[in-house]
Amino acid sequence: MTSSSRPRRQKVTLKHVADAAKVSKATASLALNNNPRISEPTRQRVLEAVEALGYVYNRHAAGLRTQRSYTIGLIIKDVSNPFNAELTSGAESQLADHDYSLVLATTDDDLGKQSRMVQTMLERDVDGLILSPAAHTAIESMRRWMQFCPLVLLIPYYSELAADCVGMDDEQGTRRAVEHLIERGHRRIAFVGGFAAQATRQKRLDSYRDTLRRHSIDYDPALCIASPVTRRGGYDAIHQLLRMSTPPSAAYCYSDVNAFGVMLGLRAAGLEAGKDFAVIGFDDVPEASLWHPSLTTVSADPRGLGENAAQLMLRRIAEPDLPVKRIIMPSRLIVRDSTVAQVKAPR
Amino acid sequence: MTSSSRPRRQKVTLKHVADAAKVSKATASLALNNNPRISEPTRQRVLEAVEALGYVYNRHAAGLRTQRSYTIGLIIKDVSNPFNAELTSGAESQLADHDYSLVLATTDDDLGKQSRMVQTMLERDVDGLILSPAAHTAIESMRRWMQFCPLVLLIPYYSELAADCVGMDDEQGTRRAVEHLIERGHRRIAFVGGFAAQATRQKRLDSYRDTLRRHSIDYDPALCIASPVTRRGGYDAIHQLLRMSTPPSAAYCYSDVNAFGVMLGLRAAGLEAGKDFAVIGFDDVPEASLWHPSLTTVSADPRGLGENAAQLMLRRIAEPDLPVKRIIMPSRLIVRDSTVAQVKAPR
DNA sequence: AATCGCTGTTGAATCGATTGACTTCGGGAG
């Protein structure tokens, strides 16, 4: 059987519509754009012709003239991670509501791939770019990109750059989490996951140290383990921590994913999270409530981030000269079972 | 502080490049497309001019002439669900490797929204459309869309339509799952989740009945519960099943999500999945291995689905007249703890 | 010297819309 799926219909253009409605191309265009200079009967004739011929508007042709593509690029590291999936979903629905389309690209956190993706976005003439920059992205690069279209960053720590951005309140979230552990009697609290190059991690680490200091607890760098943001990363980290001469009694993790790894590692070591050792994550991904024990975590509302990013972008497009806006979304500590017990041997 | 994010740079076009390189627009264009008719020294001058001016190619302008947008539309119900997120990720990376961009739209399984999204995709002049059709999508609609661009369906059960498609082997997966339960001694096996309008569910239901028949087990319609594909749906279904005079001892669920609900419902009823009652899911979402007990399920490789869909599309674009190809991806039964025990009272 | 064939380059039409300037027409004011 030979496919009949090849498009055979030859393109119907505005010219054809105009001819069918016995008006000029100009009139047809104005009619479709609801221009008041076109009389109602004429507009109707045009609309009927559109219907009869099965005309499909060509946005690119229009965009060539109007210099608007009604397209926003979203560049993230990876869609398959549930956090980013939610974020994408939020951005897409927000944009769709305003008649914009979302072009999606992923970078795998690779600078080379990122610059190629930005490049194709610019070639596609996006009206704006929402970007979660790969590690080590130079400010200069972003500044260059901003000459072509507005940029909204999904990270709030590039204050040197006059770009709108949205992000979580990492500082407050971290403080709450660490204080929660301190209230439960913990004194040796590990910080697990992420790499130093990540600005977000740096922010959380700073806040972690600061919170310890306020509570007169010495900061011990040996308790801070860098690792990939994966279950494996958490698993390996807890393994290393448990071998210390005075191991920690709790871990604050860079991400829920790391926290899951920590919990698996605890189980493998014969310990039970929530009972023998306290664990806190970050993100509140859906699995967090399903784990056994359920995971105490800092909620990050990724969908809200996506929605806000889209809104910032739409705002910027509508009013290019507004001052820069940086949205820091409040974070909430969701207390569940993984931190339920008091520390075993309070000193 | 006023934003300097407004793009101020006025557009550099091919004409400017041509002038700078002291050649015609035509030559510049040919040079950039590596046309062998242009001499090497000339090509170099053009490339230098591109560099010097910071020229950005405009794909839409080119597409207007060439009638190719190098853009593929992906329309699904919802990105936030992990299955679809994986699928999207697979499709995106495959397309990016071939220099295509992915435009993403979601329908929330709503026919109206679906047709609006398809419409904007066509207006955007996509070179192809990958579609997971909303429930009750008419074949006629899809046939119409195929007149504009090739269509790849993410469901393999529209045989009346000459469209490429990819999908799971629901039949085989279901057979394996049901046989696994039968081997464990189960005779009353429930089928939980999904609605009759879903073609995929119908397929699995048929296979479920067929497998029972081969093993001389009577089909009992009371054991088949339709429900939303959510945890709640599974929870309510098991509740209803357990109230029967002769309740089932096992459930084969339409989706992992339903299976989680069933397990929660069992726990609420004082039963333990894997010990007192067997549960099988479908999809093998990441949580499946994390649950307690871990969930036996049919693995569905969503990323592979996305990759295959993208490949089918690229193939169709390259060779429009090839015969229709339908890819059925094999499914694997992943046996875990939720089906570990033999049936309690074999008869 | 005229012709031929190459190579490398260019002019101009084209893709499908938008839009500022201009035309046409009928009616009312002067």
Add this chain to the structure above:
DNA sequence: CTCCCGAAGTCAATCGATTCAACAGCGATT
């Protein structure tokens, strides 16, 4: 009877590329 005006349309240039047909040089052939 002119003139002006507004309403409804139309003309033609334009956006930024691609591409076909034509053409200028130039050395080789007859």
